[in-house]
Amino acid sequence: MAQTNARQIEAFQAVMATGSVTRASERLNVTQPAVSQLIAQFERQCGFRLFERHGGKLAPTREAHALYAEVERMFLGVRQIMRVAAALRDHSWGVVSIAAFPAIARRVIPDIIWSFCENKPDTRFRIESMRSRGLIDAVATQQVDIGLSVLPGDRPEVESTRIHRLRGLCILPATHRLRKAKAVRPEDLAGEEFISLGPQDHSRFMIDRIFDERKIERRIRIEVGQSETAFTFVGAGAGVAVVDPISVYNNSDERIVARPFEPAVEFDVWLIRPRASHASNLVEGFVAHAMKQLDDLAKVFEASARVR
Template identity: 40%
Template sequence: MKRQLNLRQIEAFKAVIEQGTVSRAAEILFVSQPAVSKLLAHLEDETGLALFERIRGKLAPTRHGMRLYAEIDRIFAGVRQVEQAVDSLRRDEQRHLTVGVLPALSGSFIRRVVMNFLKVHPDVRVSIETRSSQFVADWLITRQIDVGLVSGLVDNPYIDSESLMEHPLICALPPTHPLCKKKIIRPQDLDDVPFVTFSAKSQTRQLVEAAFQRHAVRLNVVLETGTAPTVCEFIAAGLGVSLIHPLFADGSQDRLVLRRFKPDMAFDFRLCRMPASRNAGLVDTFIEGARLVAAQVSAELLSDQ
């Protein structure tokens, strides 16, 4: 009669599959290599399945081994969800707000919002996680974060969202650039002009490339990066120009010249939360503060546009 499987055998099996070797599995489990090998042998004996075959001195999972691993990984994913739920409850008890923010808003804007929030709730611990909008949306759905700031590209029926600041892209220029003499910048003005841009998958980059293609002008990319503060730093240093959302310039406006760009290319950020979200009162305060800072930035940056 087969004995019941134990968790240590399953952990050893999962570690070998994921780490690729018995030695690396032993390291992460803090046991010896013979101990891992013994656990695997017992697992095969008790399941009656050949889970590994030895190829050129290395263990390789069999078809049965990979099917078993898929089931184990699914179960462990469920355990991780339970752990996340426990963490959610713990954060409620500890007065802890976790914010997910896309890199473009991870500089001056989020600093201003959080500092204002902490003036109202000095006893709350705030954590800020920075990743792409899709990651932030996924974190919201799995309740790993309480509130998210994402681009308008994210549209998920499980998330409540609202516009934060929809505005056409504007042209950011170094203070000494010849185009600063113009009040309105058009695509033809930027033909072959050194251009600092965001990474290819970003919404801003896609809008810019589409506009340049429509008007048959050359986009002369001299540098691309993933964060708005970096884009603004290189513009201020004179490397090139760019088209950005006004929020991107927050904190750098004194070193840039901002001009309207025509035709308009609307870009939106969104504030996101889950319905019936935990920490509802804290989330409400944070969102209200984000709205206020967005309005302030709009007034500061766009007054002369």
């Protein structure tokens, strides 16, 4: 005896949903006799009648109604599978885990993620704000899918791609004498109260070298671990600082102005990925989107750092 096949169940579901063989045949794009034959085969497999025939019309039996409830559940499951498959194809289903340097996580990532998943209700994100060392370790051990760092990875398990090189800005209290300068140079800051990044920040060495080579003294009384903290001190009037443009982006504190700094202090942004792991379509789609968004942001940063 032939086994029940999916086409028989599909014919049964179509007749129950539409109420007639004629409409079922239109839905399935087959002839009416073909639908009737599939129904007859399905009844034989079930071992009981599914429809009573009265004057050319079909009336579902109680058994048919009970079976239809199960068939509908099955079709819902199939539709869910197809919906997920389509979402996977369209990069709109699943979870993306990201580790990002704190300033990137707070200032840049939210806009990128929202613009990506606004119309993708089945996409979820997990964001970890980490300094570069912990970030690289998290990617290497595949705790996260990707990392956005200010340093390249130094472990063999990861690959690093520099996606942008950004020029630093000098941030000043809004009442500062240099607030309208086309560019701020080291000699302009001689004797100034200076908010310095801590020795653990890789840009600290670059900034110190610029001032040391010119033998320009600053008054460094405050060291901070992150550029955003320097931003807060500058807003309070405690001094000036040279920071990456990401920390300035989307910061609307009217107590602060940002001016280009010369010579250039460059800040790199790196994409860190596991070397051995094959990324999902969703992750690949997000990376492509993020790269495009970062390209656009880089133009904004570059414009703000350009000497006019």
